Amino acid sequence: MSTGLDPKQSDLTAGFVPFPPDRAEEYRRAGYWTGRPLDSILSGAAAQWPDRTAVVDPDVSYTFAELDTHADRIAAALTDRGIAAGDRVLLQLPNSVQFAVALFGLLRAGAVPVMCLPGHRYAELSHFADVSGAVALVVPDKVAGFDYRDLAQGLLNDNPRLTHVFVDGDPGPFQSWSQLADFDGPIRNRASFDPGAPALLLVSGGTTGLPKLIARTHDDYVYNATACAQACEMTGDDVYLVALPAGHNFPLGCPGLLGSMTVGATTVFTSDPSPESAFALIDRHKVTVTGLVNALAKVWTQACEWEPVLPTSLRLVQVGGSRMTPEEARYILDGLTPGLSQIFGMAEGMLNFTRLGDPIDVVVNTQGRPMSPHDEMRVVDDAGADVAPGEEGELLVRGPYTLNGYYRADEANARSFSPDGFYRTGDRVRIFAGGPRAGYVEVTGRIKDVIHRGGETVSASDLEEHLLAHPAIYAAAAVALPDEYLGEKICAAVVFSGTTITLAELNQFLDERGVSAHSRPDVLAPMSTLPKTAVGKVDKKKVVAQLAAP
Known part of the structure; x- marks a missing residue:
């Protein structure tokens, strides 16, 4: 009987753009790609450090050996219920030990997790399910008053391939996630894996349109996590705090959960990154490393002025998501942590960051240098021609952990990649050509x-x-508002730190800084907070929508 479903949807490799064979061989020869499955990060840690604490949340902690056992049980239960190697599964759990269990259980079953974020709702998840051909969904029951089971029911009704829903908590009409851990049986139909095939699907962090899916292979993501941990000088004595959504590339593999495991370090999860809560966790678990977006790093730094428990064990804070000014970087260094790493990266792959030991001038004035010696960067003008060394232009990249095409997105790929396989980042940068900043990147804006x-x-x-x-x-966010005379007028949407100022006072300040007259705001819009995307960036579309609302 025909199901009416496209059989190509079930084929993991349909719509996947692999690395070209010549470059793949080059990365293997260089030793970056080792042919290991992504879940071997856990099995290797369990073999080497079985009794070390692997993951911790407010309710439970597991050693590496215990986490490995739980992943095996989940994998066996999933395969017993019909989840097959190569099947895509939407994973949308909050920051918790169960997130780690689910991630590795899915990987060990041969499934491909689609790394949804807690803030994604029907529009995004239905899109992910449709594009990926997902057959299952893993969600919590309720978080912060939102019932994910209602969301799941809507997804089931509208996505015929989606046939399994596993709920962590009260399952309602669906399957209980906790009961999977009690399954006693083998992992069925364990298939041989291809290290060059997708291991998981990340989601893009753009603010326009629906997010695209990013296929990260076993080879490239094992390398991503391992090399990030090395660059951050992580050891088994470190403790990493996942304060951002765990399904995002930054806290997942840069180095995040996966990178921490490669050196036997502990990972602590929190769903409450407020200073009061996070500082208490940092003190309790002696957290040494974490990754934050710029706005959260500033909130933490401010809170150090009044919070009774301070994050004194931190040795390194990575800050990314948006460019910091030199003043912000110095503020965080002086008030929060003795070690700051600016990180400029993307779920699509390419990562730049400043290193421990870099001169202070480099740390506060650049967004770092490439993680890998085989990262290739070009800076081009509007016509696609390479600019002179040190000049500004759009950054194009390729390398051993950068995608070669979005998953099942031919139209986007035609726009996003050059004929020779460079990814067009859409970021305006300059790469310093000389002096102590040589080879380091400064992000100057979006194209x-x-x-x-x-x-x-x-x-x-x-x-x-x-x-x-x-x-x-x-x-602050500078956004365009329609104007019948100017075409667009400039609106400065700002959150004041206490004292307010007028538009005239602001423009006088900008005049004193030498800002050109045509670049000064026409409108000053005070806001209580700036809306953010699911990955912590300012959502300018929502800023404009809020300003336009009556």
Whole structure:
């Protein structure tokens, strides 16, 4: 009987763009790719450090050996219920030990997790299910008043391939996740794996349109996690805190959970990154390393002025998601941590970060240098021609852990990749050509993050840097508002740190900083907070929508 389903949807490799054979062989010869499955990060840690604590949350902790055993049981239960090697499974659990159990259980079953974020809702998950051809969904019951079981029911109704729902907590009409851990049996139909095939699917972090799926292979993601841990000088004495959503690339593998495991370090999960809660966890578990977005790093630094328990064990804080000004970087270094790493990266692969031991000038004024010696970077002008060394342009990248095409997204791939396989990041950068910053990257803006005012093109990120220099402004977003005379007028949406200022006072300040007249705001819009995307970036579409609301 025909199901009406496209049989190609069940084929994991349909719509996957692999690494070209010549480059793949080059990465193997260099020793970056080792042919290991991604779940071997856990099995290797369990063999080498069985009794070390692997993962901790407020309710439970597991050693590496215990986590390995739980992953095996979950894998066996999933295969017993019909989850087959290569099947895609939407994974949407909050930061917890169960997230780690689910991730490795799925990997060990040969399934391919689709790394959804807690803030994703029907539009995103239905899109992920449709594009990936997912057959199952793993969700919590309720978090912060939101019932994920209702979401699951809607997804089941509208996605015919989606046939399994596993719920951590009260399952309602669905299958109980906790009961899977009690299964006693073998992992069925364990298939041989291809290290060059997708191991998991990350989601893109763009603010326009629905997120795209990013296929990360076993080879490239094992290398990603391992090399990040080495670059951060992590050892088994470190403790990593997952404070951002665990399914995002940054806290998952840069080095995050996976990188920590490669050296036998402990990972602590929290779903509450507020300073009061996070500082108490850092003190209790002697956390040494974490990754934060810029806004959260500033909140933590401010809180050090009044919180009774301080994060004194931190030796390294990675900060990414948006470019820091030099003043912000110094503020975080002085108030929060003796070790700061600016990280400029993307779920698509390419990572740059400053290292421990870099000169302070490099740490506060750049967004780092490439993680891998085989990372290739080009900076091009609007016509696609390489710019002179040290000049600004769009960054194009390729390398041993950067994707070669979004998953099942031919139209996006035609726009996003050059004919020779370089990924067009959409970021405007300069790569320093000489001095102590040589080879380091400075992010200067987004290619399309501009405002067209009266025939002039204004860089939103440049203006935001000036706005943030004002002592009364805590956070800022420069956005375009329609104007019948100018085409677009400039709006500064700001969160004040206490004292407020007027538009005239702000523009006087910008004038004193030498900001051109056509780049000064036409509108000043105070806001209580700036809306964020699921990965912690300012959502400018929502900023504009809030400003337009009556």
